Amino acid sequence: MTSYKELGLVNTKDLFKKAISGGYAIPAYNFNNMEQMQAIIQACVETKSPVILQVSAGARKYANQNILKNMARGAVEYAHELGYDIPIVLHLDHGDSFEICKDCIETGFSSVMIDGSHLPYDENVALTKKVCEHAHAQKDYVTVEGELGVLAGVEDDVSAEHSHYTQPSEVIDFVNKTKVDSLAISIGTSHGRAKFKPEQCTRDANGILIPPPLRFDILEEIEKQIPGFPIVLHGSSSVPIEYVHIIEKFGGKLSDSVGIPEEQLRKAAKSAVCKINIDSDGRLAMTAMIRKVFMEKPDEFDPRKYLGPARDELKKLYSHKNMNVLGSAGQA
Ligand code: G3H
Numbered sequence: 001m002t003s004y005k006e007l008g009l010v011n012t013k014d015l016f017k018k019a020i021s022g023g024y025a026i027p028a029y030n031f032n033n034m035e036q037m038q039a040i041i042q043a044c045v046e047t048k049s050p051v052i053l054q055v056s057a058g059a060r061k062y063a064n065q066n067i068l069k070n071m072a073r074g075a076v077e078y079a080h081e082l083g084y085d086i087p088i089v090l091h092l093d094h095g096d097s098f099e100i101c102k103d104c105i106e107t108g109f110s111s112v113m114i115d116g117s118h119l120p121y122d123e124n125v126a127l128t129k130k131v132c133e134h135a136h137a138q139k140d141y142v143t144v145e146g147e148l149g150v151l152a153g154v155e156d157d158v159s160a161e162h163s164h165y166t167q168p169s170e171v172i173d174f175v176n177k178t179k180v181d182s183l184a185i186s187i188g189t190s191h192g193r194a195k196f197k198p199e200q201c202t203r204d205a206n207g208i209l210i211p212p213p214l215r216f217d218i219l220e221e222i223e224k225q226i227p228g229f230p231i232v233l234h235g236s237s238s239v240p241i242e243y244v245h246i247i248e249k250f251g252g253k254l255s256d257s258v259g260i261p262e263e264q265l266r267k268a269a270k271s272a273v274c275k276i277n278i279d280s281d282g283r284l285a286m287t288a289m290i291r292k293v294f295m296e297k298p299d300e301f302d303p304r305k306y307l308g309p310a311r312d313e314l315k316k317l318y319s320h321k322n323m324n325v326l327g328s329a330g331q332a
């Protein structure tokens with residue numbers, strides 16, 4: 001058993017309290033490998049932002065949990081070496097069973113998500129409650145994120161054809177019964193790089209897809225039910241069109257890509273939304289740069305020569321998010 005405190009990590013409790021009163025959101029960036037982790041830490045140190053390093057079940061399988069644990073320890077030391085100690089959370093993204101949450105807690109995660117959103121309501125309550133009881137009973141309190149409502153889109157182990165918005169009438173009961181520390185809700189965001197079907201969108205003069213707006217009315221209703229309670233938005237990549245264009249220019253094909261506009265995320269970050277999940281945008285940035293190097297320098301075969309530019313682009317992307325979208329810059 002490794003406690004997250006031994007790794008120099010923190011849970012989300014204080015971070016969320018400050019984010020709600022300060023009107024900003026903490027970035028939750030997914031990572032699977034060293035370059036992503038380095039870019040996240042470089043950007044968050046430079047912009048003085050707290051950060052949630054997020055690991056999906058798929059990432060855990062890909063990278064190995066002990067390696068990830070030591071990467072998180074490395075992230076803490078790296079920030080220190082770069083000259084500024086930012087708060088760093090290691091969080092399980094979309095845990096789908098009590099066992100995976102327990103396992104992560106034993107490996108040094110400071111926060112876990114139990115995603116029972118696909119289950120009938122009472123089963124979601126029972127599973128989330130069980131994880132909370134276990135996580136909160138640890139010597140060092142581990143925070144738990146639950147989810148109510150279903151996002152459309154596909155992730156490794158979670159997929160849904162249609163979204164179901166969170167029902168504001170359920171949130172008080174869910175929070176009281178489970179004792180979760182934060183709640184992921186569904187107000188129209190969705191996972192992946194093609195968040196809406198073209199027929200759900202309009203188009204601007206250049207033919208670029210414009211998505212339907214987020215349901216801020218549902219968010220407001222939820223905030224009325226549980227004032228000041230930490231709310232989480234998944235599926236919050238903006239899918240920058242510049243990256244899609246670079247990828248397509250250099251041989252990729254990503255038709256019908258569309259994300260959540262930045263101004264809507266900025267608006268959400270000013271509310272009780274205090275954690276915003278971003279994965280797909282990082283994938284796009286990396287892929288764009290790697291494809292560019294492959295096409296422009298066909299004789300290049302040193303991985304550092306394409307992973308290096310990908311890392312630099314990722315850092316730019318994360319800094320931009322912290323400064324201009326989430327408002328977390330300067331809050332560490
Ligand atoms: O929403 C979750 C992330 O995008 C994780 O994706 O399961 O493919 O690692 P993954």
Ligand code: 13P
Nearest residue numbers: 192234235236237279280
């Ligand atoms: P995106 O696919 O929009 O980046 O969402 C990531 C996410 O919600 C991770 O849990």
Ligand code: ZN
Nearest residue numbers: 191234235277
């Ligand atoms: Zn998610």
